[in-house]
Amino acid sequence: xxxxxxxxxxxxxxxxxxxxRKPDETQPPAAPQYGAPQPPSPYGAPQPPQYGAPQYPAPQYGAPQYPAGQYGAPQYGAPQYGGPPPQSYLVWAxxxxxxxxLPLGIASIVxxxxxxxxxxxxxxxxAAASSQKAKQFAIWGAVAGVVVxxxxxxxxxxxxxxxxxxxSGI
Amino acid sequence: MAAPDEASTLVGRAAAPRLSRVAGPAAVxxxxxxxxxxxxxxxxxxPGHYPTCPFLFLTGMYCPGCGSLRALHDLTQLDVAGAWGxxxxxxxxLPVVVAAWIGWTVRTARGRPRSxxxxxxxxxxxxxxxxxxxxxxxIPALAPWLAx
Numbered sequence: 232x233x234x235x236x237x238x239x240x241x242x243x244x245x246x247x248x249x250x251x252r253k254p255d256e257t258q259p260p261a262a263p264q265y266g267a268p269q270p271p272s273p274y275g276a277p278q279p280p281q282y283g284a285p286q287y288p289a290p291q292y293g294a295p296q297y298p299a300g301q302y303g304a305p306q307y308g309a310p311q312y313g314g315p316p317p318q319s320y321l322v323w324a325x326x327x328x329x330x331x332x333l334p335l336g337i338a339s340i341v342x343x344x345x346x347x348x349x350x351x352x353x354x355x356x357x358a359a360a361s362s363q364k365a366k367q368f369a370i371w372g373a374v375a376g377v378v379v380x381x382x383x384x385x386x387x388x389x390x391x392x393x394x395x396x397x398x399s400g401i
Numbered sequence: 402m403a404a405p406d407e408a409s410t411l412v413g414r415a416a417a418p419r420l421s422r423v424a425g426p427a428a429v430x431x432x433x434x435x436x437x438x439x440x441x442x443x444x445x446x447x448p449g450h451y452p453t454c455p456f457l458f459l460t461g462m463y464c465p466g467c468g469s470l471r472a473l474h475d476l477t478q479l480d481v482a483g484a485w486g487x488x489x490x491x492x493x494x495l496p497v498v499v500a501a502w503i504g505w506t507v508r509t510a511r512g513r514p515r516s517x518x519x520x521x522x523x524x525x526x527x528x529x530x531x532x533x534x535x536x537x538x539x540i541p542a543l544a545p546w547l548a549x
Contacts, residue, residue, distance in 0.1 A: 315514040315515045315516060316515060316516070316517075316518045318515065319518075319519065319524075321501075321519060321524060322498055322501045322502075325494055325497070325498060325527075326498065328465060328466060328531060329465065329466045329469050329488075329490060329491050329494060330466055330469055330470075331466065336466075337528070337531065337532070340524060340527065340528045340531070341528065343524055344521045344524035344525050344528065345521070347518045347519055347520065347521045347524065348521030350518060351518065351520075351521065379452055379455045380452045383452035383453065384452070387449070
């Protein structure tokens, strides 16, 4: 799939006209790590930028975006590039929303969206946290649906009149 | 050195039969088939067989999922128009769910990790669609088309 909302080359216009752009303050000075182990990027993520090389990798689908102006500073300790994205539980959120009749599914959709937006922005920790929340809301929605069904079954078993008064809303 | 462990793990993973890897999708398919068989045999349009939507029961208003059981029942009878009349949101989202299941099955059968990330903009668009549908189907003027 294409990514119409993402520029294909975010640095292509910026780099040539701004050759004196300062490196990020938080990054160590550019240090070419010849022979240093490169972070694995097996799933189409862009390679770590080489020293002084223009950054022309086309952003892959869902790959982390590199900020402009980083001259090959290796980010040790940063999360692994190109790892599988965290589970967004989007399908579970949809199922809970459509079948369990509860706003918990809506909340799960919101967090599923956060998972993918944060992952696309490179916020891996935030994406993982949103993934956990999306999972929890989906589970709570499913559990709530089952509990409501059990309560309904008990009420019907005891009273037997409720079912006749209201048709199935689901 | 962890080489022997890695080697044995790789060998074990490669030697794992493909059927065992798709146990999850197969279980989901079995459960979905069971639900569809139940819905085909027991009509949710007749009261007394399925729980009432708690949101509808408490507020008297329809939620985005109201009518989805009846829509699924209509789909088991190959009545797409009837299903659309019960819950168009379900008819729209069901192909997406089925496609997600197919993608999950293929991916796990090949032993590949998750790599597809749905754009957040698309998810937000779906969220807006659900919320608009929630409100619109409770508007009396639109109820003939959107309410179950």
